[in-house]
Amino acid sequence: MISHETISKTAIQKILKLIPADSHKGQQGHALLIGGSYGKIGSVCLSSKAALKSGCGLVTAFLPKCGYEIIQTYIPEVMAITDENNEIITNINYNFQPNAIGIGIGIGQDEITQHAFYNFLKNNTDQLVVDADALNILSKDTTWLSLLPFKTILTPHKKELERLIGAWQNEEEKLQKVIKLSEEHNLIIVVKGAPTLIVDGENIYKNTTGNQALATAGSGDVLTGIITSLIAQNYQPIEAAILGVYLHGLTADLALPDKGFHSFIASDCIDYLAKAFLSLL
Helix, strand or coil: CCEEEECHHHHHHHHCCCCCCCCCHHCEEEEEEECCCCCCCCHHHHHHHHHHHCCCCCCEECCCCCHHHHHHCCCCEEEECCCCCCCCCCCCCCCCCEEEEEEEECCCCCHHHHHHHHHHHHHHHCEEEEEEHHHHHHHHCHHHHHHHCCCCCEECHHHHHHHCCCCCCHHHHHHHHHHHHHHHCEEEEEECCCCCEEEEEEEEEECCCCHHHCCCCHHHHHHHHHHHHHHHCCCCCHHHHHHHHHHHHHHHHHHHHHCCCCCCCHHHHHHHHHHHHHHHH
């Protein structure tokens, strides 16, 4: 039987963990963000900064060579590993053990990148958040979905979701298709929209924060960084999805008196994360 739950502030406060007074960066998780291509390095910058601002102890970005100086300048607290190629990702290779990985932001759909993504999926066992062009690549061959670890989180917007599950006639049909995809592959699917829904099999969670200010470039990249960060900090995937979506929306609500709907951008979402966390403590 399908279970519907509205995400309340009280429920979020039960999920949110305090950082121990004696904690150090090595205990706060290490997140890896994989993405970027020539002209789309900003996506990885936003995701990586959002991951740090969500409490992650360490964040590493894997991106093409052209993004190295950009990300080191934009957010010096983030470590960077580069692909051998200057403009796109061709071979995903790193020499450490991350606690969670976010992949797909700004990655593009070049054939070589698709091959690199496939090889990564074949060998990866770490918890994943899959977004953007990684979702579009999966939609080209949905048999690749079987390579995803259980409870991988997908974060599609409307068009990305349609490519994955096909067109729908109404919201009920859409939800049934999402539930089927979630159950078949044991995935958590964040259906971005107004409101955003989190689907974990037949358990549906309806978010209660956010507004139209979030309809801006890079907003989804920030969400990927937040959720990946929370998983790296040892939240269960469903907890990370629920808390991440709530915090993401809350930043836009808190910024509304200062920014309005028109002038809010994805960087503002990151800037208001501190107020979002403080409002829950």
